[in-house]
Amino acid sequence: MKRTIQQIIAIAKATVLESVQQPIAFLILAAGVLSTLLVPVFQFHRFSEDGRLARDSGLSCMLVFGLVLAVTTAGSAVAAEITRGTAAAIIGKPVSRVTFVVSKWLGICGVLLIFWLGICAATLLAERGSYHFVMPDECAHEDPGVTCACCESPGHQMDTVTLTLGICGVGAAMLLAALRHYFKRRRFGVSAFVGVAVSQLCVAGLCGFYSRFGNLRMMRPDTAAYLPDLDWRILPAALLVLFALMLFAALATALATRLPTGPVLAVCVLALVLGLAGDSFAAGAGLASWRGLLAGLVPDIQHFWMCDALAHGGRIAWPYVAEAAVYALSCCALFLTAGCLAFRLRDLG
Amino acid sequence: MMNPPLIETQSLCKTFRDFWRRPVVEAVKDLGLCVERGEVFGLLGPNGSGKSTTLKMLLGLLHPSSGNVRVFGKAPQDVMVKARIGYLPEVSHLHAFLTPRETLMYYAALFGMPRQGAVRRTGELLEMVGLTHAADRAVGRFSKGMARRVGLAQALVNAPDLLILDEPTSGLDPIGCREVKDLIHLLSQAGVTVLMTSHLLADVEDVCARVAIMDKGVLRAHGPIRDLLRTPDVIRFSVQGLSEGDAASVRAIIEKHAGHPVQQDYPEMSLEAYFLNVVNRDAPQKAFEVAPFLKP
Numbered sequence: 266m267k268r269t270i271q272q273i274i275a276i277a278k279a280t281v282l283e284s285v286q287q288p289i290a291f292l293i294l295a296a297g298v299l300s301t302l303l304v305p306v307f308q309f310h311r312f313s314e315d316g317r318l319a320r321d322s323g324l325s326c327m328l329v330f331g332l333v334l335a336v337t338t339a340g341s342a343v344a345a346e347i348t349r350g351t352a353a354a355i356i357g358k359p360v361s362r363v364t365f366v367v368s369k370w371l372g373i374c375g376v377l378l379i380f381w382l383g384i385c386a387a388t389l390l391a392e393r394g395s396y397h398f399v400m401p402d403e404c405a406h407e408d409p410g411v412t413c414a415c416c417e418s419p420g421h422q423m424d425t426v427t428l429t430l431g432i433c434g435v436g437a438a439m440l441l442a443a444l445r446h447y448f449k450r451r452r453f454g455v456s457a458f459v460g461v462a463v464s465q466l467c468v469a470g471l472c473g474f475y476s477r478f479g480n481l482r483m484m485r486p487d488t489a490a491y492l493p494d495l496d497w498r499i500l501p502a503a504l505l506v507l508f509a510l511m512l513f514a515a516l517a518t519a520l521a522t523r524l525p526t527g528p529v530l531a532v533c534v535l536a537l538v539l540g541l542a543g544d545s546f547a548a549g550a551g552l553a554s555w556r557g558l559l560a561g562l563v564p565d566i567q568h569f570w571m572c573d574a575l576a577h578g579g580r581i582a583w584p585y586v587a588e589a590a591v592y593a594l595s596c597c598a599l600f601l602t603a604g605c606l607a608f609r610l611r612d613l614g
Numbered sequence: 615m616m617n618p619p620l621i622e623t624q625s626l627c628k629t630f631r632d633f634w635r636r637p638v639v640e641a642v643k644d645l646g647l648c649v650e651r652g653e654v655f656g657l658l659g660p661n662g663s664g665k666s667t668t669l670k671m672l673l674g675l676l677h678p679s680s681g682n683v684r685v686f687g688k689a690p691q692d693v694m695v696k697a698r699i700g701y702l703p704e705v706s707h708l709h710a711f712l713t714p715r716e717t718l719m720y721y722a723a724l725f726g727m728p729r730q731g732a733v734r735r736t737g738e739l740l741e742m743v744g745l746t747h748a749a750d751r752a753v754g755r756f757s758k759g760m761a762r763r764v765g766l767a768q769a770l771v772n773a774p775d776l777l778i779l780d781e782p783t784s785g786l787d788p789i790g791c792r793e794v795k796d797l798i799h800l801l802s803q804a805g806v807t808v809l810m811t812s813h814l815l816a817d818v819e820d821v822c823a824r825v826a827i828m829d830k831g832v833l834r835a836h837g838p839i840r841d842l843l844r845t846p847d848v849i850r851f852s853v854q855g856l857s858e859g860d861a862a863s864v865r866a867i868i869e870k871h872a873g874h875p876v877q878q879d880y881p882e883m884s885l886e887a888y889f890l891n892v893v894n895r896d897a898p899q900k901a902f903e904v905a906p907f908l909k910p
Contacts, residue, residue: 267726268725268726271726272723272726274723275720275723276724279712279720282712283709283711286711349707350703350705350707351707351709353703353707354701354707354708354768355724356674357673357674357675357696357699357701357703358696358701358724358725358772359693359694359696359697359724359725359726360696361693610677612630612670612675612676612677613670613675614666614667614670614675614676
């Protein structure tokens with residue numbers, strides 16, 4: 266048992282390292298973060314729904330880019346390794362095929378977790394950065410007795426400082442990765458991928474020190490020195506998306522034991538579409554019908570897409586998140602079992 | 615009571631099939647093979663003869679279409695069996711982004727080795743294969759020969775009882791080839807069973823006690839290499855420091871007894887031996903320190 270755990274950790278760690286080395290992983294994360302942060306800048310129809318649009322866009326980026334990342338990672342970590350022979354080199358050691366499949370899935374989940382942290386932080390920043398109606402007394406400038414431009418124009422305000430910091434964070438992460446590669450010969454892909462995620466988390470942490478107008482809170486004694494002003498209701502919704510991504514990672518891992526990346530992506534996209542539209546096409550269908558059977562086989566992705574629940578101040582209950590986690594893990598177990606069965610008799614050359 | 619053979623195959627067949635399960639190629643046909651404990655066994659054959667396919671079935675990577683395989687008396691898929699095997703594939707399938715040190719640590723972890731022991735073993739193996747200077751460079755940038763050395767090191771990481779080497783000298787320079795052959799000798803003396811494939815016959819002749827020759831998936835010949843190569847009705851004398859006149863006298867005497875002309879020539883050293891002399895590298899001095907790689 267101890268050896269199996271050691272093997273799982275070793276293979277999963279190597280999978281994470283190899284996957285984040287791929288330029289595609291960094292590009293997907295950077296594209297996801299930038300898309301999320303730029304939505305508040307380029308949205309034109311507001312109707313006081315700017316925060317919601319930023320939030321929904323961020324979660325959509327998380328789901329779509331995450332799905333592509335899960336599939337490409339499974340493709341490189343499982344299908345390509347089987348083709349290259351690296352998988353044979355591992356299975357030639359005292360590693361069971363079940364251990365191999367489960368370790369690969371855990372490794373892919375590790376990559377997705379880093380991706381999720383980056384996009385989740387970017388979504389929080391985008392929501393904060395988008396136009397919000399702000400009262401003058403929320404402007405935390407040095408002297409409360411003095412009126413400044415922001416105090417004189419109460420109304421919809423965009424937090425340009427936070428958005429700028431978030432976007433610059435991506436550039437800074439790339440620069441830092443390049444410097445680490447040049448001076449310390451560290452892997453650029455790993456540094457850049459992790460760096461982008463960390464940069465967004467850092468900005469999310471730092472934004473509590475200044476107001477929406479960019480004034481430092483500590484300069485104003487009558488307000489709290491640290492107030493992130495982030496919409497934490499996004500967290501459970503983002504967690505649900507993470508569960509969906511883990512589910513797709515399991516599906517992609519299982520399929521990649523037999524199929525190359527292209528068909529795996531096609532099947533996963535189909536599962537996403539059917540999973541989101543399950544209610545529509547399976548409405549009123551009997552369990553014995555093909556529609557009922559399909560609805561039973563395809564995981565219901567609607568359980569994990571709860572953006573609308575956050576509208577008008579709504580919240581997602583944590584017990585619901587826990588139930589969704591159980592559902593996602595059950596689906597993962599099912600897919601991984603199918604993957605292990607498919608991989609059991611696969612010839613490795 | 616006799617020990618059972620370490621590797622035993624009976625009527626082993628492997629047919630590769632296409633997507634529709636139609637047979638594409640019969641890679642191995644009705645193979646019966648026995649490898650005893652402690653011997654160095656060579657599996658020979660031209661390209662596509664089924665050598666690598668056979669090795670992969672012995673490792674549980676390929677599933678036989680029919681027949682039986684037993685390694686250490688068990689099915690090759692058994693992880694406890696694989697824990698006792700070191701395997702060097704034909705092409706060193708290494709993670710390109712890992713350094714040799716990380717690669718060996720990774721494989722040590724797969725064998726469940728404790729970290730401290732793995733660090734020590736990694737250092738010893740890197741020194742053995744002459745890669746200490748490149749221990750922290752990504753394997754993806756290595757030449758074929760250097761990657762081969764990493765592959766050889768990973769095959770020894772668990773101090774195996776059975777070493778399976780698929781074309782072990784492929785991609786190595788003559789000095790590297792000599793070192794590998796010396797290593798095989800030393801491991802054999804230490805009781806490790808070695809099964810190797812090669813189409814470089816000189817390599818096999820240098821190290822193997824028994825060989826099997828495969829062609830088009832069929833076992834054509836097998837047995838001790840001396841028995842297979844010996845020409846029973848020919849005797850060769852080698853004499854050093856004999857003058858031309860004395861040689862002619864001896865030749866005349868032998869021709870008289872044999873009743874037909876006798877062939878006389880001057881023995882040549884192998885090109886490998888000549889090369890090693892020229893580059894002033896004495897192979898025995900470079901012999902690997904094998905003790906660290908054996909089980910305590």
